[in-house]
Amino acid sequence: MEDARVAPVLTARRAGMIACTECGKVHVPGLERCTRCGSHLSSRDVTSLQRVWAWLGAGLVVYVPANVYPMLRTTLLGKTTDSTIFGGVVDLMHHGSYGIAGIVFFASIMIPVAKFIAIAYLALSVTHRVKLSPGKRQHLYEVVEFVGRWSMIDVFVVAILASLVQLDFAAAINPGIAAISFALSVAFTMLSAQSFDPRLIWDASEEPEQ
């Protein structure tokens, strides 16, 4: 469809049609569900932004205990030490595993924080003028959608360690309460990103130039 390079483009909304976001089929208004795939139809998801902010808020709230409380509780020869997410990264660096420390730091600290900022920015860009072009913002949205699940790495690490190092050894590792709040925070931000209707990114750019 390279020949369709007409500017400005015609969207389903401007043509008074409703497009299915699951299968791409174009419908005349008035239908509840897509006749091809059965998905719910709406020209624009009106509650999209509300749900984005609600999930994002929930994700932020549980992100705080995830960083304050211990993620791992290690018992070595009767002595118990707690380590938080950040403490775990520092420990790895002390052992000289800089690469792995980098992966954990990136997945557990950088990605969640960057995701919070990126989602808030995208949601604000729908109602406010921003510098980034719609094309770049959609790219940002795709990166956020792709990268979010990788934050789960640390939760998996805790589970693997806890199952491997059992009580009958001199050492025991147990999951801490932060594992739950961190997993929830990742899930909530994923839901927040999924609630965003990317078609909203382009609508503001269709506004006539003043």
Next chain:
Amino acid sequence: MSLADVVAEELPPEINPVLPPPAFTAEQAEHLIACPLCDTLHEEREIAEGETARCARCHEVLESPRRSAMTRIIMLALSALVLMVAAMFFPFLELSVAGRVQRSSLLDTILAFSSGMTAPLTIAMASLIVILPSIRFLSLVYVLAPMAFGHRPARHAEFFFRLADHLRPWAMAEVFIVGVAVALVKVAGLAHLSIGPAFWAFVALVLVTVLKDNFMCRVTVWKTLESRRS
């Protein structure tokens, strides 16, 4: 009426404006396809196998049919299911400290959270690593197998294909593999650790999943489903 004729008018940028009267009839709309990400309309044309059609505005892939994609997806999904069963029951990791060996299967890993305050995480772990990926593989086989053999689509095939699509971000097998790598390094100082056969089954599972998702073109499957229904 062509696309360019309708582009003339402007619309206010509210989230939910009143739609203008429809520019196309239902029959004309049959020959249109909208970009699922940015809503841009395109005139539909035959896309040859191996070709990729992209959105004119945002360059999102609209359609990319591949030769005998359905049979390949079914084969890959079936292999993924077999590998999943193997990964579940063979030893996954082995840890030895002072002559004693601790074997841990995928099941043990999942059950690691089953005591105390972190019990809810057990269900979440089981879902992310085993249950959701398995549901995806089963749904794809259920939807695609009858069509690959030239039959009508199975009952509720639409529902199961939507399910497989929606579950995609929540099936986290590949994230788990990276978690294993990090865990290996963390325990390295404490004890001697070796990798069991289930680990390699799981790595193969991840590769098969990635291959399968690359072959799959959502719009092509939907169009095939629709044409086989009527």
